[in-house]
Amino acid sequence: MLARIKKRWLLLILLPIVSMAVTYFFVKDMPSTYTSQGTLATGLVDETQHTVSVGGITFQESQINQQFTNVIEMMKLRKVIDKISYLLCIHDFSQPEPFKKPSKLVKKMSQQEKEASIRFFKDKYNKEESLNLYNKIDVEQQKILESMKYDNVSINSALNISRKSNSDYIQIEFSSENADLSPYVVNNLCKEFIGSYDSIVQKNKRKTSDYLGELLRQKYAAMNEKIALLKNYKIENKILNLYEQSKILYSTIILVDSRKQDAQKEIESYNGAIGRINDKFNPKDRRYLEGALTSLNDDILVTKSKMQNLSDKYLKSEYDQAYKAGLDSTQKVLNRQINALTDQYIYDPLSTKKDLMAQKLSLEVQRDITTHSLNGLTRELDGFNQKFNRLVPFEAVIQSYERDIDIASREYLDILNKYNSLGMNPDEDVKLSQVQIAMPAVGAPTKKILFVLVAGIMTFVLCVLIIFVLFFFDKAISSPTELAQRTQSPVLGHVGTHTGDTLDLFTLWNGTDANNLTYAAQKALLRSIRYEVTEALGTGKVLCVTGLRADVGATFFSINLAYAFATMHKKVLLVDGNFNDSSISTLLRPSVDVKDIFTSAHFSNDGFITVVGNHQEGRSPFEIASQLQIKSVFEKLDFDIIIIDTEPLEHENKTKEWIACANKVVTVFENKQPLSDTDINRIEWLKGDGKFAGWVFNKYDTKA
Numbered sequence: 190m191l192a193r194i195k196k197r198w199l200l201l202i203l204l205p206i207v208s209m210a211v212t213y214f215f216v217k218d219m220p221s222t223y224t225s226q227g228t229l230a231t232g233l234v235d236e237t238q239h240t241v242s243v244g245g246i247t248f249q250e251s252q253i254n255q256q257f258t259n260v261i262e263m264m265k266l267r268k269v270i271d272k273i274s275y276l277l278c279i280h281d282f283s284q285p286e287p288f289k290k291p292s293k294l295v296k297k298m299s300q301q302e303k304e305a306s307i308r309f310f311k312d313k314y315n316k317e318e319s320l321n322l323y324n325k326i327d328v329e330q331q332k333i334l335e336s337m338k339y340d341n342v343s344i345n346s347a348l349n350i351s352r353k354s355n356s357d358y359i360q361i362e363f364s365s366e367n368a369d370l371s372p373y374v375v376n377n378l379c380k381e382f383i384g385s386y387d388s389i390v391q392k393n394k395r396k397t398s399d400y401l402g403e404l405l406r407q408k409y410a411a412m413n414e415k416i417a418l419l420k421n422y423k424i425e426n427k428i429l430n431l432y433e434q435s436k437i438l439y440s441t442i443i444l445v446d447s448r449k450q451d452a453q454k455e456i457e458s459y460n461g462a463i464g465r466i467n468d469k470f471n472p473k474d475r476r477y478l479e480g481a482l483t484s485l486n487d488d489i490l491v492t493k494s495k496m497q498n499l500s501d502k503y504l505k506s507e508y509d510q511a512y513k514a515g516l517d518s519t520q521k522v523l524n525r526q527i528n529a530l531t532d533q534y535i536y537d538p539l540s541t542k543k544d545l546m547a548q549k550l551s552l553e554v555q556r557d558i559t560t561h562s563l564n565g566l567t568r569e570l571d572g573f574n575q576k577f578n579r580l581v582p583f584e585a586v587i588q589s590y591e592r593d594i595d596i597a598s599r600e601y602l603d604i605l606n607k608y609n610s611l612g613m614n615p616d617e618d619v620k621l622s623q624v625q626i627a628m629p630a631v632g633a634p635t636k637k638i639l640f641v642l643v644a645g646i647m648t649f650v651l652c653v654l655i656i657f658v659l660f661f662f663d664k665a666i667s668s669p670t671e672l673a674q675r676t677q678s679p680v681l682g683h684v685g686t687h688t689g690d691t692l693d694l695f696t697l698w699n700g701t702d703a704n705n706l707t708y709a710a711q712k713a714l715l716r717s718i719r720y721e722v723t724e725a726l727g728t729g730k731v732l733c734v735t736g737l738r739a740d741v742g743a744t745f746f747s748i749n750l751a752y753a754f755a756t757m758h759k760k761v762l763l764v765d766g767n768f769n770d771s772s773i774s775t776l777l778r779p780s781v782d783v784k785d786i787f788t789s790a791h792f793s794n795d796g797f798i799t800v801v802g803n804h805q806e807g808r809s810p811f812e813i814a815s816q817l818q819i820k821s822v823f824e825k826l827d828f829d830i831i832i833i834d835t836e837p838l839e840h841e842n843k844t845k846e847w848i849a850c851a852n853k854v855v856t857v858f859e860n861k862q863p864l865s866d867t868d869i870n871r872i873e874w875l876k877g878d879g880k881f882a883g884w885v886f887n888k889y890d891t892k893a
Contacts, residue, residue, distance in 0.1 A: 201652050205645040212644035224364040225371035227379055228625035231260055234357045257352045261359065264350055264382050270341045271319045272381045273374055275310040277339045280373075282307050288370040292336035306333060317385075344374065358624065368629040375627035383621045394611065401608040408604050412597035419590040442574065449566040452559050459556035466549040486550070492523045493554055497561050504565035527551055665863045669886040672858055676872050676884070681721035681855065683886035684714055684746060718885055719753040722855060725882035729852025730830050731823050732882075733766075735844055736837045737868050741859035742887040744772040747834040755797040759829040765802045766810070766833040766847050773834055774802030787814040787822055799828070810846040819850045838871045853882040860888040 233256050263269070281287035282303045298306075309330055313320070320327040334340040349362040363374045496519040503512035527547065666672045669680040685707075726732060734750070736743040744767070751763045764783060765773035773779075779802035786801055810819060823831055835847045838856075848854050854875060864872075875881040 201649060204652055205648040208648035209641045209645040212641050222364050222366065223368045223371045223629070224362055225375050225627040225629065226625070227361045227375040227623060227627035228353070229359040229361060229379055230622050230624045231257070231357055231359060232620045233257065257359070260386075261350050261352070263386065264361070264378065265345060265348070267341050268317070268319050269378070269382050269385055270344050272314055272317070273344060273378055274334050274339045274341065275314040276377055277374070278334060278337065279307055279310050281337065288367045288373070289337060294333060294336040306330060348374075361627070372627035372629055376623070379623040383623065386621055398608070398611055401604060401611065405601070405604045405608055408597065408601040412594065412601050415590065415594040415597050419587065419594060422586060422590065442570065445566055445570045449563060449570060452563040452566060455559045456556055456563065459552050459559065463549055463552050463556065466545050466552070489523065489526050489550070489554070492519060492526060493557060495519055496523060496558065500558065500561055501565055504562070504569055523554065527554075665861045666858070667861055669884070669889065672884055672886055675864060678872065678876060678881065679883040681725070681883040681885055682714055682718035683889040684718070684742070684749075685711055686888045686890055715749050715753045719750065722750065722853075722882065725853050726830070730828065731833070731851040732830065733833045733835050733848050733851040733854045734857065735835045735848075735854065736857045736859075737862075737871060738839050739770065739837045741837070741857050741862070743837070743857040744834050746857050746885055746887065747832050748773065751798050751832050754830050758797065760827065761798045762826060762828040762831040763798060763800045764831065764833045765800070766835045768803060768806045768809075768843060769836055769840060771803050771805050773800065774804065777802070784813050786826070787818060809843045810850070816846070816849055823850065841871075848880060851880065854880050855882050855885055857885045857887050860886065860890070
């Protein structure tokens with residue numbers, strides 16, 4: 190690989206130079222680039238604009254990044270960029286100093302057509318409309334924008350919008366070939382976007398407000414409907430305040446039940462006391478007392494009956510105070526009657542028993558009163574329980590209505606809060622403002638030198654890559670070293686190419702042209718090969734010269750090798766053993782045929798080089814003579830070396846017969862020839878019997 194690169198060093202130098210020259214020709218008129226920057230404050234993370242904190246909202250970084258991304262993408266929308274395109278085209282068509290030179294399409298336009306385009310773009314700008322590419326007129330105006338590089342794609346390609354680190358600011362950059370065009374685009378883009386963004390925000394806010402207002406009316410109507418249902422239900426069932434009613438009724442039930450339990454306790458105590466008094470009287474005493482107190486007892490019984498009736502009325506009237514007064518007065522009458530009964534016998538010797546009888550009578554009266562009160566309390570308690578039980582289903586229905594009213598009220602209040610906060614929360618409105626105006630910038634240095642250098646480097650790398658690819662896919666052998674490595678066989682030497690169609694062998698070996706450097710070099714190479722062949726033959730003298738395929742120069746090498754040995758005063762026999770292509774016979778026209786040397790008993794040489802030809806013999810060597818006979822003849826012949834020019838190895842049958850009769854074999858390999866799998870097999874066969882002396886590399890150009 191390195192050898193091939195070294196051989197093509199001139200190409201690797203010239204091609205990059207040519208590439209750099211061509212690149213310079215194209216970029217020499219490249220204009221300077223002017224980049225202007227503007228800064229837009231969004232208010233998304235600027236704490237100076239968040240003056241009210243609603244509900245302790247924490248702004249998440251991911252949400253903020255998403256908001257910034259939305260703002261940046263909105264700035265790149267076709268709707269916004271088209272307005273900049275309209276302004277640029279209106280400026281260039283109406284101002285004496287346009288930003289760009291008129292394009293070929295604009296140059297062809299008349300003044301009336303330009304004015305029509307101005308009116309068209311102004312109308313689109315005022316209506317905030319984009320070009321409709323389904324409309325023929327809009328398509329024609331789009332072509333004008335594209336020719337001037339004012340279309341949406343061209344502007345976006347030179348526009349760079351990004352957020353500055355993690356700040357609240359968005360940086361807008363625009364690069365162009367005009368120092369005034371860049372700030373014009375940046376400033377107008379900020380202006381148009383701020384107006385468009387505010388319009389979108391206000392429009393969305395109005396839509397949201399209308400939606401919330403309508404939803405608020407619906408929720409209010411639903412809440413009133415639930416309230417009306419509850420009101421009608423209370424009116425139909427005569428329910429004033431179920432909670433208070435149930436609370437009072439429950440308290441009354443507890444109070445009556447408590448009084449009932451107290452009455453039961455009093456009755457038991459009265460019965461116990463009366464029983465103890467009865468134990469202290471015998472039958473005679475009871476008869477005495479009953480007889481003495483009969484009249485008084487009758488009065489007391491009448492009073493007690495009257496008192497019982499009043500007590501029942503008092504309970505049924507739910508403790509009316511009018512009955513209470515009558516009950517108290519009757520109680521006083523009863524007490525006087527009892528006292529009178531006691532005073533009548535105060536001086537009676539049986540006063541103690543009289544007292545007991547009076548106490549017993551009083552206790553019986555109290556027990557009877559309490560017993561009647563207990564019955565009234567029981568009836569009253571049952572009535573209150575019935576009233577309380579009637580309130581239970583009312584409570585379930587009312588709770589259902591109240592739950593529906595509560596849900597409707599919550600929904601209504603939530604919508605009301607959102608509706609009220611829509612215009613009260615300043616954080617809802619993001620205040621866009623341009624905090625840095627774009628100004629004309631100094632032209633950035635052009636990258637002409639960089640383009641030229643890159644072109645040269647890329648060309649050099651491309652050439653090296655092509656050489657590598659050719660080397661990787663090229664299976665041809667182009668040097669003796671490569672041949673030796675691929676075949677694992679020695680290379681005896683190489684023969685160079687010669688100019689012209691033929692080489693004058695007589696001039697080459699007789700030295701009549703001493704000034705011809707090509708002849709001298711070729712002669713030196715052949716001498717080197719002659720030495721290697723001599724060393725390989727040793728005591729043998731029969732040498733076969735062949736090739737892997739035809740036309741590789743085997744015949745040319747055989748003749749030159751014969752001349753090389755002849756210059757050493759060696760007797761050389763050159764045999765044309767190629768029966769398919771008798772090149773030696775055609776070129777040298779020998780008088781002796783190959784079959785003659787095996788049939789004649791005597792054969793002598795006629796000089797240093799004796800040539801034996803053939804007339805394209807149709808037979809093989811062993812058909813002319815046996816192997817032993819051929820070897821025997823070669824041994825007897827009075828020659829120092831016998832060179833047999835055989836057919837290439839692709840005609841294996843005749844070549845192998847000649848090789849079987851030789852001492853060594855030399856194979857000629859032509860430069861730039863590949864090795865196939867069949868060639869590898871033939872090479873292995875050559876190396877198999879030890880007769881293979883090596884390769885001769887033909888047509889090798891050391892300068893290539």
